Amino acid sequence: MTVNTAPTVSAARPRQAVAPKRRKGKSAYPYWFYLPAAVVYTALFLIPTFASFFFSFTRWTLTDFTFIGLDNFVQFFQEPALLKGLTNTFIYGAVTSVLKVVLGMLLAVLLTSQIIARGYLRSVIFFPVLLSSIGVGIVFTILMDPSKGMINKALEVIGIEGPAWLVDPAWALVSVALVDVWKGVGLATVIYIAGIVSIPAEYFEAAKMDGASSFKSFFNITLPLARPATATVIILSLIGGLRSFDLIWAMTKGGPGFTSDVIASVIFKQYQAGFYGLSTAGNVVLFLIVTAIILPLSMFLNRKEVEQ
Amino acid sequence: MTTALKRYGLGALAIAVTIVVFIIPLAFMALTAVKDRREAAKLDFSWPTTFNFLENFQDVLSARKFMLVTAFINSTILTVVSVTILVVLAAMVAWILQRRRSRWNGVANFLILSGLIIPPAVVPTIWVLQSMGLFKTLPGLILIEVAFGLSFCVMLFRAFIASIPKELDEAAVIDGCGPVRLFFRVIFPLLRSVIITVIVVQSVHIFNDFQNPLYFLPGDANATVQLTLFNFQSQFTTSYNLLFMNILLITIPPFIMYLFFNRQIVAGMTAGAVKG
Numbered sequence: 212m213t214v215n216t217a218p219t220v221s222a223a224r225p226r227q228a229v230a231p232k233r234r235k236g237k238s239a240y241p242y243w244f245y246l247p248a249a250v251v252y253t254a255l256f257l258i259p260t261f262a263s264f265f266f267s268f269t270r271w272t273l274t275d276f277t278f279i280g281l282d283n284f285v286q287f288f289q290e291p292a293l294l295k296g297l298t299n300t301f302i303y304g305a306v307t308s309v310l311k312v313v314l315g316m317l318l319a320v321l322l323t324s325q326i327i328a329r330g331y332l333r334s335v336i337f338f339p340v341l342l343s344s345i346g347v348g349i350v351f352t353i354l355m356d357p358s359k360g361m362i363n364k365a366l367e368v369i370g371i372e373g374p375a376w377l378v379d380p381a382w383a384l385v386s387v388a389l390v391d392v393w394k395g396v397g398l399a400t401v402i403y404i405a406g407i408v409s410i411p412a413e414y415f416e417a418a419k420m421d422g423a424s425s426f427k428s429f430f431n432i433t434l435p436l437a438r439p440a441t442a443t444v445i446i447l448s449l450i451g452g453l454r455s456f457d458l459i460w461a462m463t464k465g466g467p468g469f470t471s472d473v474i475a476s477v478i479f480k481q482y483q484a485g486f487y488g489l490s491t492a493g494n495v496v497l498f499l500i501v502t503a504i505i506l507p508l509s510m511f512l513n514r515k516e517v518e519q
Numbered sequence: 520m521t522t523a524l525k526r527y528g529l530g531a532l533a534i535a536v537t538i539v540v541f542i543i544p545l546a547f548m549a550l551t552a553v554k555d556r557r558e559a560a561k562l563d564f565s566w567p568t569t570f571n572f573l574e575n576f577q578d579v580l581s582a583r584k585f586m587l588v589t590a591f592i593n594s595t596i597l598t599v600v601s602v603t604i605l606v607v608l609a610a611m612v613a614w615i616l617q618r619r620r621s622r623w624n625g626v627a628n629f630l631i632l633s634g635l636i637i638p639p640a641v642v643p644t645i646w647v648l649q650s651m652g653l654f655k656t657l658p659g660l661i662l663i664e665v666a667f668g669l670s671f672c673v674m675l676f677r678a679f680i681a682s683i684p685k686e687l688d689e690a691a692v693i694d695g696c697g698p699v700r701l702f703f704r705v706i707f708p709l710l711r712s713v714i715i716t717v718i719v720v721q722s723v724h725i726f727n728d729f730q731n732p733l734y735f736l737p738g739d740a741n742a743t744v745q746l747t748l749f750n751f752q753s754q755f756t757t758s759y760n761l762l763f764m765n766i767l768l769i770t771i772p773p774f775i776m777y778l779f780f781n782r783q784i785v786a787g788m789t790a791g792a793v794k795g
Contacts, residue, residue, distance in 0.1 A: 239692045239698055248612045248673075251669070252634070254647060254662075263643045271642070273642075325526050326526055332537055336541065338777060341784070343729070343748070346548075353562055401789050482642060482734075491642045494643075
């Protein structure tokens with residue numbers, strides 16, 4: 212949830228004029244301050260990450276392994292259940308990020324304009340971000356019940372026959388993605404609000420003076436100048452969406468059948484079934500997908516920003 | 520005229536939509552939690568005829584040998600200890616990283632970025648934990664949360680430390696302050712506002728964490744609150760009131776955090792949106 216993106220990391224900071232004076236071995240900034248963090252990080256993050264590349268080529272029981280080459284990966288791309296998880300991961304990531312970008316932007320524009328009850332609206336939209344995914348998942352599983360659920364009952368009142376949501380294979384994944392958006396749109400909104408508020412008000416005044424409609428100033432001022440916010444929202448929601456597990460596990464467990472499985476839930480299922488090598492191969496696939504999408508994308512989004 | 524229409528009309532529309540989309544599901548949860556079992560089973564949005572708050576509360580707590588109580592204790596320990604460790608370790612790293620320019624900076628930056636992007640490899644992590652004898656133990660899970668949270672915290676700290684003048688360090692050094700004292704007595708207290716942000720954001724995150732306890736701390740005796748909820752889901756299919764009471768109870772800590780630290784939470788989560 213709370214990961215952040217390249218912009219801050221690379222943000223230019225005033226460069227220190229001189230390096231600290233080096234009296235041999237007596238710097239005021241000793242390297243051993245890195246040590247405790249480095250030990251934990253290496254042992255529990257770096258080593259497992261490197262080990263995953265090795266063990267993904269094996270049949271593995273935690274105590275013992277046999278090298279089986281690319282078999283795990285072949286299985287991953289051949290077995291329909293696993294392949295479905297792969298395509299679903301892309302769909303889920305795309306649907307959630309697009310909706311969060313669009314809705315977050317619209318809500319932020321609305322909440323930075325002169326309307327009443329902005330404080331209330333902002334709080335209520337943001338609050339679900341802090342709720343537990345499992346709790347939200349369970350509540351919405353019940354609300355989305357095809358016959359007894361409140362959502363379909365409400366739709367019935369206005370004369371629409373609602374879909375079977377989580378029980379319908381065609382709808383299950385989308386339903387979970389919609390709940391994800393419900394829970395996460397508040398974060399996108401506050402990020403956009405921060406971005407829009409930082410745009411100098413003179414630009415809008417000047418545009419208004421020149422007779423630009425609010426529509427025009429949105430597309431020509433707000434949208435381009437809120438680009439860092441857009442980059443953050445896209446990257447955050449993609450990182451979250453591609454590895455998403457909690458909500459899917461709470462709502463459908465990948466079902467019906469395996470129609471709403473994503474890679475993260477496949478990894479868990481294979482782990483439970485004792486196929487540790489295959490599960491680890493899933494991890495490697497997820498790693499490759501996430502880096503292959505996030506790295507070029509963040510480079511692209513940041514490059515554009517520099518050109519302005 | 521049109522501005523007034525926009526101000527009130529759009530506002531009223533937005534309020535109506537948020538009530539339907541956000542308030543009703545939350546109210547549904549709260550109302551179902553205080554209904555009796557038969558009424559809750561109807562799953563409709565109605566005012567409860569009888570309020571069974573205390574009864575349901577007691578039933579949820581005592582279910583499965585007070586598992587929820589154990590879980591609350593576990594989650595509290597997990598959250599408090601791992602956030603404390605995170606704050607100290609991340610601040611130490613961020614301070615050196617920001618102050619001392621060296622060839623290690625590139626490596627460190629790369630590792631921080633990796634930590635933000637790369638999904639942790641599950642089974643190999645279990646393998647490492649097992650070889651250290653920490654698998655299925657609370658200390659093991661605490662270290663996991665620390666390892667996975669470091670990148671984000673270092674980033675927040677570093678951006679803040681950049682705004683502390685370096686002259687302060689130099690003055691302290693001239694007065695004969697060693698690095699440890701310099702850091703814990705001079706720098707650390709100055710980080711107060713960013714520390715609060717880190718504490719609030721990370722504790723909500725770790726308290727709500729489901730995936731890591733599921734993998735690294737299985738077993739009823741060690742359950743954290745998110746896991747109890749998941750375990751109760753199958754057990755309580757006939758008593759939705761208790762299930763929802765459980766959800767309500769675990770929603771309260773983040774809610775309290777939000778009431779008091781609204782500003783810090785938003786600041787921590789939107790860091791990076793605006794380019795400085």
